[in-house]
Every structure is written in structure tokens, then in C-alpha cells.
Amino acid sequence: MLKDITLGQFFPGDTPVHRLDPRSKILLLIVFIVALFMASGWAGYGLMVLVTALCMAISRISPRNIFKGLKPMLLIIVFTAALNLFYTQGTPLFPGWPITREGLERSVAMVLRIVLLIAGTFLLTYTTSPMALTDGMERLLNPLKKIGLPVHEITMMMSMALRFIPTLIEETDKIMSAQKARGADFENGNLLQRAKALLPILVPLFVSSFRRADELAVAMESRCYHGGSGRTRMKQLHFQALDLWALALGALLLAAMILLRHFGL
Amino acid sequence: MSDLRVEALTHVYSAGTPFEKTAIQDISLQIPSGQFVGLLGHTGSGKSTFIQHLNALLKPSSGKVLVDGEDINQDKKTRRAVKNKVGLVFQYPEYQLFEETVFADIAFGPKNMGLGKEEIEQRVREAARFVGVEEELFQRSPLELSGGQKRRVAIAGVIAMRPGILILDEPTAGLDPAGCRQILENICSYRRESGATVIIVSHNMDDAARLTERLIVFNHGTVAMDGTPEQVFSRPEELIKIGLNVPQATSLAMALREKGIPLRGSIYTHAQLMAALKEVGIC
Numbered sequence: 001m002l003k004d005i006t007l008g009q010f011f012p013g014d015t016p017v018h019r020l021d022p023r024s025k026i027l028l029l030i031v032f033i034v035a036l037f038m039a040s041g042w043a044g045y046g047l048m049v050l051v052t053a054l055c056m057a058i059s060r061i062s063p064r065n066i067f068k069g070l071k072p073m074l075l076i077i078v079f080t081a082a083l084n085l086f087y088t089q090g091t092p093l094f095p096g097w098p099i100t101r102e103g104l105e106r107s108v109a110m111v112l113r114i115v116l117l118i119a120g121t122f123l124l125t126y127t128t129s130p131m132a133l134t135d136g137m138e139r140l141l142n143p144l145k146k147i148g149l150p151v152h153e154i155t156m157m158m159s160m161a162l163r164f165i166p167t168l169i170e171e172t173d174k175i176m177s178a179q180k181a182r183g184a185d186f187e188n189g190n191l192l193q194r195a196k197a198l199l200p201i202l203v204p205l206f207v208s209s210f211r212r213a214d215e216l217a218v219a220m221e222s223r224c225y226h227g228g229s230g231r232t233r234m235k236q237l238h239f240q241a242l243d244l245w246a247l248a249l250g251a252l253l254l255a256a257m258i259l260l261r262h263f264g265l
Numbered sequence: 266m267s268d269l270r271v272e273a274l275t276h277v278y279s280a281g282t283p284f285e286k287t288a289i290q291d292i293s294l295q296i297p298s299g300q301f302v303g304l305l306g307h308t309g310s311g312k313s314t315f316i317q318h319l320n321a322l323l324k325p326s327s328g329k330v331l332v333d334g335e336d337i338n339q340d341k342k343t344r345r346a347v348k349n350k351v352g353l354v355f356q357y358p359e360y361q362l363f364e365e366t367v368f369a370d371i372a373f374g375p376k377n378m379g380l381g382k383e384e385i386e387q388r389v390r391e392a393a394r395f396v397g398v399e400e401e402l403f404q405r406s407p408l409e410l411s412g413g414q415k416r417r418v419a420i421a422g423v424i425a426m427r428p429g430i431l432i433l434d435e436p437t438a439g440l441d442p443a444g445c446r447q448i449l450e451n452i453c454s455y456r457r458e459s460g461a462t463v464i465i466v467s468h469n470m471d472d473a474a475r476l477t478e479r480l481i482v483f484n485h486g487t488v489a490m491d492g493t494p495e496q497v498f499s500r501p502e503e504l505i506k507i508g509l510n511v512p513q514a515t516s517l518a519m520a521l522r523e524k525g526i527p528l529r530g531s532i533y534t535h536a537q538l539m540a541a542l543k544e545v546g547i548c
Contacts, residue, residue, distance in 0.1 A: 177322050178361040182354040182422060183377030185345075200373070203363035207408065 010129050016242060017059035017127045022136025024243040025124055031250040032120045034148070036113060038257040045112050047260075051118050051253060059127050069122045070115065075116050081107045132160035132235075139237060152228025160216070176205050267350055267429030267462060269319065272327035288314040289327070289486040292407055296462060296479075298429075303473040303494075304466045306483030307508045312466050313356075315483065316432050319464075320351035332430070349378050352428030356435050358419035359412065360486050367393075367410070367418050374426040393427035394421050395458075396451045413444035417451065419458040430462040431455065437469065438541040445469075447477065474498060474512045474533040482507065499531035514538040 012018075018082070032051075037049050056063060070077075085203075090102030137154040145151050176186070179200045186197050274292045275339065279285050289311040296302055309364040317323040318330055321337045321344040330337050337347040338500065352374075355361070358439045364370035371392055375385045393400065402410065407418055420436065433452065437445040449472060456463045467473050472479060480497040482490035484507045484527040490497050497504070501511040501519055511519070511533070518532040 174355065175361055177317065178355045178358065179373075180322060181320055181348060182361075182374040183348050183354070183426070184373075186375065200361075200363045204361050208360055238544075 009126065011061060011065070011126050012129070013060060013127065014170055015059050015127070017055060017123070019240075019258070020246055021237055021239055022128050022132040023237060024239070024247055026133075026136050026140060027129055028246060029124050031121055031254050033117065035254045035257045038254070038261050039113075040261045044257055044260045045109060046254065047210045047253075048116055052116055052123075055123055056119070059123060061123065061126050065126065066119050066122055070118055071116060073114065077111055080114060081111050084110050085109075085250055110141060116186070130159055130162040134162070135233070135235070135237060148230075152231070156228075167212075168205070171208060172201060172205060175201050215225070226232045267294040269351075269430060269462065270329075270331040270334070271295070271318075272329040272331070274315070274318060275326050275393050276318065276323060277326045278314075280326065287486060289318075289483075292335045292486075292488055293328075293534050294481065294488065294491065296430075296464070297532075298462055299456075300462055301456060301476060301478045302462070302464045303477035303480045304464060304483065305468075305470075305473060305480055305509055307487075310483040311486040312483050314486075316353060316434060316464065316466065319430070319432060320344075320353050322353070328407060349426055350367075350428060351430045351432065352423040352426055354420050354423050354431070354436060355432040356438060358423075358436075359407075359415035362407040362415060362419055362422075365406060366404050367398065367407050369427050370407050370418060371398075374422055378426060388425045389421075389425065392421040395424055395455045396421045396445060413440055413447070416440065416444070416448065420448070420451070427459065428461060430464065431440065432464045434466045435468065436465065437467070437472070445472075468510075470498075470510045470512045470515075474515075482509070494533055495531045498533035 007154050017025075036048055056066065084101050084107035086098055088100055088103030088106050090100035093101055093104060114139045128136075134155045135156065138151055141149070141151045141155070180186070184197060184200055186194065189197065271292055272296050275290050276288045277285060278288055279362060279397075292315065297325060304312050304316070314323065318325055319332075321330070324338060332347055332350055334493075335343065337343050345410075355376050357481060362370050364373060368389055370386050371389045375388050379390070390400070393403070397416050398414065398421055402414070407415060416436070420433070420534065424431070431452070433536055436448050436452065440448065446475060451478065452465070465473075465477070477494060480490070480492065481488055482496055482497060482504070488508060491499065491501065492501065498511060498515050504511050514535050514537065515533050518528050518538055522528055526547070527537075530537070532538050
């Protein structure tokens with residue numbers, strides 16, 4: 001059950017999307033998100049859907065995996081759709097109905113926005129290994145070092161957090177089984193009882209997380225880790241022609257969205 | 266005291282996905298009440314999956330598990346009730362300790378069974394005695410104890426439920442020799458006094474040879490060998506082929522036989538080795 005969590009999952013592959021430099025992928029995601037919020041009208045949203053579908057097709061990530069990632073967000077999506085559907089002023093779709101034409105349009109647009117936003121983000125994490133991702137992040141944030149931001153430390157923490165998600169999930173599973181074997185009940189009872197029932201999981205989980213963190217720190221120190229200064233990388237990142245093309249296409253998409261918005265096609 | 270029957274048990278993880286994996290396949294066996302059983306098998310042979318079926322933590326993909334003749338997977342109620350009959354001690358059980366005091370932690374299981382206060386207290390004292398945890402420790406935090414003490418408190422937490430079948434997954438892993446000996450003695454004394462069936466997963470062949478009445482060897486999710494220690498250790502070549510060890514006495518006897526010393530019989534304890542050596546006139 002807990003193993004279904006897909007956060008931070010990576011599907012290895014050898015497609016143009018996988019081969020892109022992580023830096024360009026992060027930049028492209030930002031461009032994608034800005035473009036998504038600039039989008040207006042059917043043409044704009046249609047183009048965004050098309051672009052997302054195209055990227056998914058090129059990266060050979062099956063839509064099923066994307067939808068699996070959407071599942072936890074379902075409640076938010078439904079809630080947004082309902083709110084926009086019923087609370088937008090305008091001309092009623094049918095006389096006497098609370099649903100307006102504008103409401104319907106806006107709720108479809110909002111749902112599309114959320115779905116595409118998540119799909120785009122998943123496309124990045126599915127096709128980029130956590131290592132490459134944090135590497136790219138570090139390089140992109142590098143200029144901020146000048147104003148005293150500990151960029152290396154932040155990205156190191158990020159990659160460790162990502163690395164330990166599956167470990168913690170496994171650990172939680174194990175502790176849950178052990179407490180269930182002692183008759184713990186996580187499924188019945190009212191809210192308070194259920195919250196209390198989590199204690200036998202949370203306490204051991206915290207204890208073992210601290211132990212793990214301690215062990216990791218000792219292991220890193222014994223290998224002479226001392227922060228970011230003077231560190232070199234095993235894998236150097238290189239921009240290729242592919243990256244230039246991809247970034248150019250991203251800029252084109254953004255330009256198209258701005259034009260569509262201003263000329264209201 | 267409970268007897269256990271497993272019928273054509275199969276478990277498939279993540280069925281219907283690309284990660285599908287058959288962990289155990291078509292296992293049928295019967296363990297009579299009071300037997301001391303050792304489960305052997307290398308990592309990933311399906312032992313852990315198997316034992317988690319015996320108290321309904323995992324649902325079989327197909328097949329049945331019967332405790333005292335009753336199918337434990339009938340409904341939610343039986344799946345819950347079986348946990349009071351079949352006690353399962355996981356690997357490194359000390360990582361599941363969570364209460365503020367040793368007493369409260371041992372009492373967690375009996376409390377979940379819905380027992381009265383006096384009954385709980387009696388059971389906690391009894392369980393603590395079995396595993397050699399002194400009553401002075403009752404008000405201490407379990408997190409302050411030493412590794413071996415923590416392990417014993419965790420085992421007491423399961424014993425306090427008075428299970429008719431006690432299953433332990435590598436109870437001695439990571440302990441020093443004295444700690445190992447003590448834990449095994451505790452388990453034996455619980456078995457002697459309660460008459461419970463005990464199933465122990467172990468990688469230590471000498472312990473398995475010395476303590477158990479029956480050995481079940483798992484390989485690739487099926488039962489590769491099943492018999493008394495004498496029967497199983499009389500086929501040491503097969504055990505080694507599966508990737509397991511044999512007891513020290515057995516491997517020494519094998520080496521001596523290879524050198525041409527005709528030792529007779531199945532040898533898996535030091536006493537047997539000594540007897541066989543005497544028979545051929547050495548020592």
C-alpha cells in the first residue's frame with residue numbers, strides 16, 4: 001500500500017528527453033509552468049496539452065504512470081472543479097441552473113492547468129535521476145552563492161531526502177507489520193483513536209531516522225566530506241546541441257502563449 | 266498449543282504490474298502442536314513471506330492457512346483473532362519499541378487483546394521472567410537499555426500475548442555470543458513451560474541442529490527439504506548447493522571422509538562427531 005507512492009521515482013531510459021541536460025530540463029519545466037499560466041482560450045490550452053502529450057510520447061513514459069501520480073491530487077482537482085463550476089457568475093447554461101457557461105469554461109481550464117502542471121513535473125522526475133536533478137539544481141543556483149546562500153548544502157540535503165524516501169517507506173511498512181502482529185489496530189475507531197494508534201509507528205520511526213542520520217553523518221565524515229568548497233564531480237554536465245534545440249522550442253512555446261494571450265485568438 | 270496447516274500456499278507480490286514476483290509457490294505442510302521447527306533458506310528464498318502468512322499479516326494469493334483447523338483468512342475478525350494465537354517476532358524487534366517504560370511496552374500486546382488490568386500485569390511479569398528481564402527495569406525507558414536487553418524486552422512483548430505458536434525471525438542476529446545463548450535459552454524455557462509450537466528462522470546451522478526437532482529448508486519459494494535434523498544434515502551436499510552452510514561438526518566429518526576416514530552415520534553435533542571418531546579408533 002505504501003509502496004504505491006511514486007514521489008521521486010525515476011524510470012531509466014534512453015530517449016532524447018532522458019538525454020537532455022538536467023539543467024535544461026529544469027529550465028524547460030519553469031518555462032512550461034510560466035507558459036501554462038499564460039495560456040488562455042482553447043487554442044492556448046490545446047497547444048499545452050499537445051506539447052505535454054508530445055513530450056510524454058518522446059520520453060516513452062506511459063500515461064498510466066502519470067495518472068498514478070495524479071491520484072493523490074484527485075481530491076484537490078475535484079474540489080477546484082466544483083468550486084469554479086458552482087461559484088462563477090455569468091449566464092446560466094440552462095435557465096434556472098446554478099451552472100454558468102463561464103463557470104464550466106473556467107473549471108475545465110483550472111483542471112487542465114493542475115493536471116498539466118503535475119504531468120509536467122512528473123515528466124521531469126520520471127526522466128531524470130535524483131542525482132542528476134540535484135546536480136542540475138546546484139549548478140543553476142550557483143550564482144546565488146555570491147549572496148551567501150549555501151547552495152551545495154541545500155542540494156545535498158535535497159538529494160539525501162530523496163534518497164531516503166524509499167528507505168523510510170520500507171521501514172514504516174516493517175514497523176507497521178510488527179505492531180500489527182502485536183494486535184495494533186490502524187483501521188478501526190474514531191479519529192482520536194486512530195491518531196493515537198499512529199504513535200507506535202511514529203516513535204520507532206523517529207528513533208530510527210535519528211539513528212540513520214547519525215550513522216550517515218559519521219560515514220560521510222569518515223570519507224572526508226567537508227561541504228562544497230573545492231569538490232569536483234564524477235559526472236560533468238555538458239550542454240549539447242539537443243539542449244539548445246529544446247530550449248529554443250521552449251522559448252517558442254512561451255512566445256506563442258504570450259501572442260495568443262494578447263491577440264486573444 | 267496450536268497446530269498449523271498450510272495448504273497450497275502461493276504469494277505473488279505486485280500482481281499485474283511489471284514488478285510482479287512470485288515469492289512462495291504451492292507450499293503445503295503441517296506442523297503439529299508443540300513441535301520445535303527450524304526454517305532455513307538463504308535471503309530471498311521466501312521464508313519471511315511465508316511466516317508473515319501464518320498470522321495473516323499477508324493475504325495468500327491462493328491457498329489456505331489453518332490454525333487449529335480453522336481458516337485464518339475467512340474475514341476481518343479471524344484475521345485479527347489469529348494474531349493472539351500466533352505470535353510473530355520480526356527481525357531486529359528492538360526497533361519496534363515505543364512506549365515510555367519497559368512495562369508499558371511489554372503490556373502493549375495484552376492491552377490490544379482487551380485483557381483486564383490485573384491479567385495484563387500478571388502476563389507482563391511472566392513474560393519478563395521468561396526472557397530474563399528484571400523487574401527493576403520495568404519503569405525505565407526501553408531506549409536506555411543495552412542491545413541485548415532491548416531485544417529481550419521486544420520478545421517479551423510478543424510472549425506476553427501467550428501465543429500457542431511462537432515464530433521468531435532470526436532472533437539472535439547481531440547479538441554477541443552470550444546474548445545469543447541467552448535468547449535461545451529463553452525461547453526454550455518458554456516452549457517447555459507453555460508447550461507452544463516454536464518456529465525459528467535461523468542462519469546458524471549449529472543452533473538449528475542443536476535445538477530443533479524438524480528442519481524445513483526453503484529454496485526459490487518452495488520447500489526443498491523437510492525432515493529431522495538428522496535427515497536434513499545427512500544430505501550436506503544439497504544444502505551447500507542451495508547456498509547454505511552445514512553445522513561445523515558436519516563439515517569436519519565431510520572433510521575427514523574425503524581424506525579416507527570412514528565415519529559412520531549422520532553427524533551434525535559435536536557429541537556425534539566425537540562418538541564416530543571413537544568408533545574408528547581416533548581419540
